[in-house]
Amino acid sequence: MSAAERVYREVKESILLNEITGGELLSEGEIATRYSVSRTPVREAFLRLESEGWMKLYPKRGALVQPIADDEVAEVIEARILLEGHAVRAIAGDPAAIEALVAALRGNLDDHRGIDPTDVAGFAKVDAQFHQLIAAAGRNRLLTGFYTSLGERHRRMTTTSVHRRTGTSQRILDDHHELIEAIAAAEPEHFIAALDRHLLAVHGVATGTGTRSGEPR
Structure with missing residues (x-):
């Protein structure tokens, strides 16, 4: 290298x-x-x-x-909701696919709970894997590839939020449990609503904001 x-x-x-x-x-x-x-x-x-x-x-x-601008966070959140929501809708009528995804997500959540909350890098990595499992379940390689391209921004947003707000780690774990239950029940609209609440609460930005960072003084 x-x-x-x-x-x-x-x-x-x-x-x-x-x-x-x-x-x-x-x-x-x-x-x-x-x-x-x-x-x-x-x-x-x-x-x-x-x-x-x-x-x-x-x-x-x-x-x-470059700081993470509020509008960038809102755009990443919007893209993630669209892609993950599409994936869950795509498998809602396929019990075998739902069962496989739920098993993988529960395994991920168990791993997540075992990570020391002070290990922000490890926590953010497993968090990203959780959402990537959902996106990949839709079996659309083009959309999965696009979602993977958001991975670095996803990690940065998560590490920033965990550093910034006390209780964010536990909030993520609790919300992931709710997301798994919505998938297990084959309720994509419930999943999408829960995902929207989850991402906005964790990252603390309402969609539609448009703050841009300035230049160094």
């Missing part, structure tokens, strides 16, 4: 885990020292992260880590 690739992966993971927070201004020199590399691979990594929308570069000033 090249130095640029290593820096890219490690800085990105730190952003996803909220170890580097939105609004933080990073310098090439600071990151080069942190990872014991020259500035060239750091610059390459920053350019790649900028192209993916994780940061914005300001010449001679540094790289601003």
